[in-house]
Amino acid sequence: MAQRSEITVDESAARACMAALRRALPPDTLLTDPDTLRTYECDALSAYRRLPLAVALPHDREQVRTILRITREHGVPVVPRGAGTGLSGGALPHPRGVLLSLARLNRILAIDPRNRTARVEPGVRNLAVSEAARPYGLHYAPDPSSQVACTIGGNIAENAGGVHCLKYGLTVHNVLRIEALTADGETLVAGGGGLDGPGYDLAAVLTGSEGLLAVVVEATVRLLPLPQCARVLLAAFERVEDAAAAVAAVIAGGIVPAGLEMMDNAAVRAAEDFVHAGYPTDAAAILLCELDGTEAEVEAGIARVRALLAEHGATEVRLARDEAERERFWKGRKAAFPAVGRLSPDYYCMDGTIPRREIGRVLTRIAELAREHGLPVVNVLHAGDGNLHPLILYDANRPGELERTERLGHRILEACIEAGGTVTGEHGVGVEKLDPMCRQFDEATLRQFHALREAFDPRRLLNPGKAVPTLARCAEHRAMHVRGGRLPFPELERF
Amino acid sequence: MAADADLGEQLAARVAEAAAAGTPLRIEGSGSKAFYGRPVAGEPLPLAGHRGIVAYEPAELYVTARAGTPLAELEATLAARGQRLGCEPPRFGGRGTVGGMVAAGLSGPRRPWSWAVRDVVLGVRCINGRGEILAFGGRLMKNVAGFDAARLMAGSLGTLAVLLEVTLRVDPAPEATLTVSLECDMAEAIERLAAWGRLPLPLAGACHLDGRLHLRLEGAEASVREAAARLGGEARADDGGLWAGLRDHTLPFLSGDDPRPLWRLSVPPATPPLPLPGEWLLDWGGAQRWLRTDAPAGAVRATAERAGGHATCFRGEGIEPFHPLPPAALALHRRIKAAFDPAGILNPGRMYAEGGP
Known part of the structure; x- marks a missing residue:
């Protein structure tokens, strides 16, 4: 094969x-x-x-x-x-x-x-x-x-x-x-x-x-x-673990939010400085929880989510009063990547997904790894589906820092795999995650992927060298980094 | 109740042996869908003993079960925690296994407004035709690592791999359910559904039979009541077994002694009534249409194709069950089959003839 x-x-x-x-x-x-x-x-x-x-x-x-x-x-x-x-x-x-x-x-x-x-x-x-x-x-x-x-x-x-x-x-x-x-x-x-x-x-x-x-x-x-209507709640927490537990509680409570996002303190402060969304900058983490549907359904859902958030240690829960405030709450979240880009010459964006119950533990682990590697990490999460986007801040002009960033990135992805997760939730493997793919899949499964590909394209002419690593290539290390603090398409929202 | 057991290694060894000897295998669950697809000549590979729920985490919205786990048992476990499978899989004859559900890929009346079987498949562990145990996908909704071979298994009728374990997305069960029924003919039902489909209504079922359009509403108590009032007609909490009968094919139209073949047409939902003789039952808001007819298979298939869809002979003697594929597509199907099962031993010919899948 x-x-x-x-x-x-x-x-x-x-x-x-x-x-x-x-x-x-x-x-x-x-x-x-x-x-x-x-x-x-x-x-x-x-x-x-x-x-x-x-x-x-x-x-x-x-x-x-x-x-x-x-x-x-x-x-x-x-x-x-x-x-x-x-x-x-x-x-x-x-x-x-x-x-x-x-x-x-x-x-x-x-x-x-x-x-x-x-x-x-x-x-x-x-x-x-x-x-x-x-x-x-x-x-x-x-x-x-x-x-x-x-x-x-x-x-x-x-x-x-x-x-x-x-x-x-x-x-x-x-x-x-x-x-x-x-x-x-x-x-x-x-x-x-x-x-x-x-x-x-x-x-x-x-x-x-x-x-x-x-x-x-x-x-x-x-x-x-x-949808007939959409409303968003903002909840502040004194501990990241509480915010993570609240995410699990909302889902366990039988609610399927239209969006459930989380930002840690560094992300909250960066976003607030940048777009003045009205975020509580002293919170260790905030959650944004949006519900949509019919008026009656959303109203009932908001009441339940409010109660669940309070039960799980939210120090403050705010319902966006009108469409303008709802948009402002989201604006901060959507501006999080460019906001973080202002803090550091370069950043490296990760894309792991983990089971929701592991969010607190993995964030703690990421903080430990960040200290170990001497690099700050800012966390922005699609918390509702356990999709993490840790952003590692670094300066490519400092000797050795890029390499350290790549090592930290790989350790973070390893932590995701160890928590039962995946190395890419939504950004794809491309050329970037060929190496972590080797850790996530065994050899027989990778061989099966190649065989499936050859059923479509026997000569392997379509996009060769992407998505599925050859077994020989599994040793290579790849990483994504942002040059000069900016992604291409700096005008795009990144979340 | 049979004891839970993990027979994965034995099953893989059995497949490896069969591959070496070139012995075709006929994969068996509970046999509830044995009628579906072409007959397979092969040694039986029973999976009923490979059963049990391996992991269930309500807060993570997933459940992992071995292929032989009875659907009834799985769904009872979910119901006890206020959850369910959005794809509402049929239990023909009250039976059905988790593996059979994925292999057949048949979804129930809720499918257009919730998920199809393939949509809820998050990951599988399976044995390919070489006897290797492989794992595709995982336990997460959001996972784009590797080709989506897990979803490819849904509806492949065991021709690519023997499913060992599947991980499925689960959803919260709704607070309230109401069924609204209205008197109207099929053409009018299609018109109404085309208009209502654009409104944010909490629909979870829409079928038309015997001159009545039945709509199932699910969700928060208040929104279900509001929607029922808006739709008009007679609303009731007790549907008299309508939706379960539609799902499990116990309604007389679907189960009866009618000697005529039963066809399933999958078409764009607003397709006007199709010019074929026989009796119709509309499901999935018009996207799935059941037809009892004596019309020749070619005519049924050509009509479905003209409407942009395809036709499956669900029950009927001597008729190819699945819609024929164009030659290039059939050749691709055979290459995909060979990629997973080079010796061609897994349910050979269950979908298409001549050494195909």
């Missing part, structure tokens, strides 16, 4: 491929000028940069098919790319490959209010779907933080989540049908016009496959009615 090394491409094959692409495509579809290529050298994990052989910007699916057929013929790798907002290097170019941007396939093909679906091309932005659906009282539920820029195709590749996914599901729960092209240019339809399709559930396995199995050229997504 699959344990060959990743793809190699010789110079002459690459040249022949370029010539064939040039012949087959209109001139504006193939970019090879080094200065232009530089725009595509990385995604939002900017620590990794590479120039591709060329960038292809097809206008339609037939051009995508042409590109795939030509690249296959010459054995040249293809790296699909949406908006390039991914945080794990999934769209990092291959030095001997074609970067396939789906950005021009950006039409909303149909909004079907009777069936509550939207049929879109892969380059349509996430938020654009909800905007198009709003006149019908509908919306697309998955709302990753980069939703103003990120695309549906990228969301499918990464199985994107968002603040509301505990209640409304991830991308995999909200995509009904996918049309994709396989590495040899064949059309593949997964799912169906109803709620399922015939045969294996290929829509499930394509979602989150990080562009290794097929290139999405069209998707039909589910639209949900906009």
Whole structure:
């Protein structure tokens, strides 16, 4: 089974491929000028940069098919790319490959209010779907933080989540049908016009496959009615452990919040300094708990959550009085990453998920590890689903600090695995977490992943070197770091 | 009640042996869905003894159970803590196991407003066709490490792996449930559902049979009452076994002695009534339609396909159960099958013929 090394491409094959692409495509579809290529050298994990052989910007699916057929013929790798907002290097170019941007396939093909679906091309932005659906009282539920820029195709590749996914599901729960092209240019339809399709559930396995199995050229997504009302509670705690216990109590209390977020003191202070959300800066941790639904349902739920928070040691519980205050409470949370970015020249964002009951213990462990490594860590959590985003603050210009940061990062991910968790909740493996993947999965399971991939793409030309480590590669260490205190797309909310 | 036992290692050894000898295996749970899919010629691999709830943490919203665990037992355990499976799996003949639920991937009336079986699958431990024990996914809602092979198992009818253990998302049971019934024909029911579907109503079931549209509302007491008033019609807390009968196929339409085949059509929910002879029962707000008909299989399938869906012959002699796949898709299915089960010993041909899955 699959344990060959990743793809190699010789110079002459690459040249022949370029010539064939040039012949087959209109001139504006193939970019090879080094200065232009530089725009595509990385995604939002900017620590990794590479120039591709060329960038292809097809206008339609037939051009995508042409590109795939030509690249296959010459054995040249293809790296699909949406908006390039991914945080794990999934769209990092291959030095001997074609970067396939789906950005021009950006039409909303149909909004079907009777069936509550939207049929879109892969380059349509996430938020654009909800905007198009709003006149019908509908919306697309998955709302990753980069939703103003990120695309549906990228969301499918990464199985994107968002603040509301505990209640409304991830991308995999909200995509009904996918049309994709396989590495040899064949059309593949997964799912169906109803709620399922015939045969294996290929829509499930394509979602989150990080562009290794097929290139999405069209998707039909589910639209949900906009909730009648949404309200948010802010609770302050004197101890992080109490906040963690309160999270578990809310969920155990039979409540499924639309959002349940947590920030530690450092994150609260940074956010408050930055956007003046009205947060209590002396709290060890705060929780934001949003409920949505009918007026009656939300009112009853808010009363129960209030009581549970008080029971678990909340020193203060505030209900946003109006929409303006609700937005302010959220603004602080959504600005947490850029706010932390102001505290330090660089930061490194982690993305582990752990069982909710482990939140208190793992946060304590992270604090210990941070002291041990002499680096501050700020914690921002999608607490409702146990998804941690610890941010390690460092200065890449200080000798040895980057290496120390990477060591600390890996220790934090190890702590997540030890707590029964996973090394990536929503950012994907990409090139960043190939090494931690080796710790999470045994050899037989990794081999099975490779075999599954080869069932779709026997020559392993789609996004090689990403998502699933070769066994040989398991020793490598990778890490994400933020240069100059900023992520690419600094204007995007990160949460 | 049978004793809980972990037979994982023995089962894996048995699969490894069968792989070496090229012996096909027929995976068996409680047998409640033995009628579903194509017959498999193979030595039985019973899983009923491999049973027991391995972990249940209500506050973490998950439960892990061995494949042979009876669904009734699992659901009773959840109910005792005020929780349930959102996918509302059928228990045909009152039976069914956790492994069979995932392998068949059949969801109940709540599916459009809650989750499908594949949606609640968070992780599996399974034996591939080499006899290796593999673990996919985990116990967390949010986990994007590795391909989602756990969800791929849902509906694969044991053709990819022998499920040993599954971890499922659980949800809180609602405070209140009401059923509203309205007199109307099927076309009008579809129209009303298309309009109501855009409103934030606490729907948890919508079916049409015998000239009546039945709507199930679930949620907080106040919102359920408010919605019932808005929808009009007759509201009652006691549904007379309607939803359980729909789920478990004990309603006369689904269970009766009708000699005609029973078809399941999966189509976009607002699809107008389809031009096929026979009797219809609409479920899933129109997205799942049951049809008793003598119409030729080809006509049923072509009609479903034109509507953007597919048709399964759920019960019927001599008809291919599953909607045929285009050649490229069938070839891909075979490669996926071979990736998990190179010797082709796990439930071979249960879904499609000629050495396929």
